[in-house]
Amino acid sequence: MEQWITSIGLDIGTSTTKFIVSRLLIKQTNDRFNLPGCRIADRKVVYSSPIYTTPLKNDYEIDMESLTDLLVHEYEQSAIGLQDVNAGAVIITGETARKINAEKIIHYLAERAGDFVVATAGADLEGILAGKGSGAMERSQQIEGIVANVDIGGGTANIALFQNGKAIQTFTFHIGGRLIRLNESGEIEYVSEQIQPWLQSIGCQLTADVKAGYNQLLEICSTMSHCLLAYISGNPVFQSHLLLMEGAPEQIPAIEEIIFSGGVGRMMQHESPRTLPEVAKHSDIGPLLAYTLTLATRYYPIRVRPAIETTRATVIGAGMQNIEVSGATIYANPDHLPIKNIPLLTIPATEKGEWAAEAFEHRLFEALYHAAQLYDMKNGSPLALALSEVPYCTYELLQSLADSICRAYSICIPESSHIIFICENDMAKALGQALAKRCGRGKIVICLDQIDFTHGDYIDIGMPVSGEAVSISIKTLAFA
Amino acid sequence: MINKDTNEQIIRLKQHTPARIGVGRTGTRPLTKGYLSFRIDHAAAVDAVFGEVSEDLLRQFQLFTVETRFETKEHYLKRPDHGRILSEKACEVIKERCFPAPQVQVVVSDGLSANAIEENLPDVYPALMDSISANGLQTGTPFFVKGGRVGCMDAIGELLKPEAFVLLIGERPGLVCAHSLSAYMCYRPRKGTKESDRMVISNIHRGGTPPVEAAAHIGTIIKKMLEQQTSGVKLML
Numbered sequence: 001m002e003q004w005i006t007s008i009g010l011d012i013g014t015s016t017t018k019f020i021v022s023r024l025l026i027k028q029t030n031d032r033f034n035l036p037g038c039r040i041a042d043r044k045v046v047y048s049s050p051i052y053t054t055p056l057k058n059d060y061e062i063d064m065e066s067l068t069d070l071l072v073h074e075y076e077q078s079a080i081g082l083q084d085v086n087a088g089a090v091i092i093t094g095e096t097a098r099k100i101n102a103e104k105i106i107h108y109l110a111e112r113a114g115d116f117v118v119a120t121a122g123a124d125l126e127g128i129l130a131g132k133g134s135g136a137m138e139r140s141q142q143i144e145g146i147v148a149n150v151d152i153g154g155g156t157a158n159i160a161l162f163q164n165g166k167a168i169q170t171f172t173f174h175i176g177g178r179l180i181r182l183n184e185s186g187e188i189e190y191v192s193e194q195i196q197p198w199l200q201s202i203g204c205q206l207t208a209d210v211k212a213g214y215n216q217l218l219e220i221c222s223t224m225s226h227c228l229l230a231y232i233s234g235n236p237v238f239q240s241h242l243l244l245m246e247g248a249p250e251q252i253p254a255i256e257e258i259i260f261s262g263g264v265g266r267m268m269q270h271e272s273p274r275t276l277p278e279v280a281k282h283s284d285i286g287p288l289l290a291y292t293l294t295l296a297t298r299y300y301p302i303r304v305r306p307a308i309e310t311t312r313a314t315v316i317g318a319g320m321q322n323i324e325v326s327g328a329t330i331y332a333n334p335d336h337l338p339i340k341n342i343p344l345l346t347i348p349a350t351e352k353g354e355w356a357a358e359a360f361e362h363r364l365f366e367a368l369y370h371a372a373q374l375y376d377m378k379n380g381s382p383l384a385l386a387l388s389e390v391p392y393c394t395y396e397l398l399q400s401l402a403d404s405i406c407r408a409y410s411i412c413i414p415e416s417s418h419i420i421f422i423c424e425n426d427m428a429k430a431l432g433q434a435l436a437k438r439c440g441r442g443k444i445v446i447c448l449d450q451i452d453f454t455h456g457d458y459i460d461i462g463m464p465v466s467g468e469a470v471s472i473s474i475k476t477l478a479f480a
Numbered sequence: 481m482i483n484k485d486t487n488e489q490i491i492r493l494k495q496h497t498p499a500r501i502g503v504g505r506t507g508t509r510p511l512t513k514g515y516l517s518f519r520i521d522h523a524a525a526v527d528a529v530f531g532e533v534s535e536d537l538l539r540q541f542q543l544f545t546v547e548t549r550f551e552t553k554e555h556y557l558k559r560p561d562h563g564r565i566l567s568e569k570a571c572e573v574i575k576e577r578c579f580p581a582p583q584v585q586v587v588v589s590d591g592l593s594a595n596a597i598e599e600n601l602p603d604v605y606p607a608l609m610d611s612i613s614a615n616g617l618q619t620g621t622p623f624f625v626k627g628g629r630v631g632c633m634d635a636i637g638e639l640l641k642p643e644a645f646v647l648l649i650g651e652r653p654g655l656v657c658a659h660s661l662s663a664y665m666c667y668r669p670r671k672g673t674k675e676s677d678r679m680v681i682s683n684i685h686r687g688g689t690p691p692v693e694a695a696a697h698i699g700t701i702i703k704k705m706l707e708q709q710t711s712g713v714k715l716m717l
Contacts, residue, residue: 032679032680032713033680033681035694036697329700392686393692393693394602394603394691395602395691396602426690429693430692432696433610436614437614
């Protein structure tokens with residue numbers, strides 16, 4: 001039993017916009033002696049758009065009309081209809097991820113991009129998707145060590161570290177091609193506010209309307225490149241913390257290989273710019289930054305591996321890799337699906353490997369009260385809880401879990417219409433049955449398993465794709 | 481000479497299988513440690529076959545016991561066919577104590593591993609009962625068959641005429657795991673039922689198919705059997 005589904009990807013970035021259509025092959029792995037299972041056996045891109053300049057009204061706001069025209073044209077070109085689209089993701093990145101744009105885009109997509117297309121934003125997810133599209137995630141399964149994907153575009157460098165096919169860390173630098181813009185004679189047109197403190201810390205005065213020389217720009221780009229690479233290799237230099245966005249990890253594990261993607265990543269394969277006109281080919285420092293990065297990599301003990309995709313890494317990651325399938329023994333009634341934009345809270349079942357019903361119930365109460373404050377539960381909008389650190393599930397443990405959950409729901413959020421649980425271990429159907437038995441009356445119980453929920457804080461649950469298994473995507477919505 | 485404790489490839493390969501690979505040797509013989517663990521696992525397998533399911537466990541789940549014509553464990557191993565026929569006394573007891581023509585008949589048997597029942601019944605059995613009732617189905621009177629083979633469900637089917645049948649039976653033990661359980665399922669098992677009409681979820685134990693999830697799924701399969709009035713290769717899952 002196998003089935004192809006169609007998924008689209010749309011990446012609306014600070015400088016460029018791309019669109020792809022991909023096909024995912026869902027295969028059942030049921031051998032009739034085991035519990036059924038299914039997996040995504042193949043992913044391929046069947047259409048990819050040219051790279052467009054993101055249509056902007058001004059420096060920050062998207063021109064929705066032009067974007068609409070662009071999408072209509074691309075749907076026509078790719079010869080797919082809205083009804084054919086089973087899944088997909090739109091990722092809004094960089095400056096364009098501002099709230100005003102994001103809301104418009106989501107509203108627009110709800111009507112025109114297909115029912116199952118999700119919108120996401122946020123630098124950490126963007127970094128992970130780029131790493132999936134560039135091949136970094138797959139590579140980390142082939143080698144023993146950690147693979148870093150560095151996705152450098154116009155405004156930011158999003159770094160995601162992968163180990164054994166899983167994202168383990170993400171962080172972001174204010175390093176990108178369009179942070180400094182200039183013309184062919186070296187006149188500076190724009191310097192991003194984000195990098196001014198750092199520029200001053202390295203003793204560099206650079207503002208719009210001054211003229212910069214090739215050597216000065218080379219030095220800035222070179223220092224930037226070393227900031228990035230030295231930080232990744234665990235020995236920060238040149239005030240690199242001034243370029244780092246909040247939330248970067250204190251400790252970086254030893255990295256074996258590095259893959260560069262994004263627009264600047266692609267330019268690293270190009271010839272090095274020797275003169276100012278060559279640097280200012282796109283009216284920014286992108287080509288020079290790419291060149292200095294290539295030079296800088298030689299000083300660090302990390303192997304550089306070419307990316308499968310550079311500029312299109314994020315859009316391919318969004319379109320092809322954002323969709324996963326749940327386990328095939330789950331508890332969900334298709335009549336209640338799909339459900340989109342469900343906030344996802346993680347709660348550990350055990351503490352230091354020890355199961356204690358009281359402690360679990362306590363954590364559950366806290367999480368639910370917290371959720372009731374954060375999200376508007378009154379109008380019955382659902383909430384999903386992800387169970388982490390679940391030990392071997394005996395019947396006794398299952399009963400205890402279900403008792404605690406039902407008690408907590410009826411006390412903390414009695415108005416909630418859904419009880420949704422997500423876990424990694426294969427136990428969703430059993431948990432769902434146990435919950436439905438206790439509190440299924442008047443409530444919709446949904447339990448899904450075999451889902452890695454480590455990165456993301458919202459989940460979309462799609463329709464069944466093969467047997468009982470449903471398509472899901474875990475995402476972040478930074479602007480929500 | 482490759483060192484099994486430091487060679488990365490050997491270490492990685494060993495992570496993928498519980499089989500005895502990269503166990504080391506001294507001269508032409510296995511290391512004492514490896515040899516002893518082999519003997520221990522072999523002994524566990526023998527114990528599983530010759531072991532008995534405790535009365536306490538059966539009482540806990542209110543299962544009464546009947547026997548096949550297996551006579552002794554030695555005879556049971558030589559004559560699998562005798563494990564498929566019920567003793568005369570068993571027929572009487574079953575007819576007397578069991579609810580006739582139930583929707584779902586659940587039977588537990590030691591088969592080739594009493595340990596499988598000891599280890600997994602406390603998780604599988606109650607979860608299975610929940611799963612059957614969650615699907616809106618009724619069970620008859622469950623019981624325990626000592627010295628049973630998979631085919632004993634046909635003999636019981638003749639006596640009780642159930643719609644659907646679930647047999648939880650201990651699997652032939654191996655050197656990796658001696659307490660693995662199988663759940664065999666069949667729509668209207670009767671004398672002459674073909675093997676292709678039976679279905680199984682195998683390898684149920686702590687390190688294999690998760691017991692509670694397997695039990696939860698059996699209810700779904702039984703429901704489909706009753707809807708489609710068939711089982712085995714003809715059943716659309």
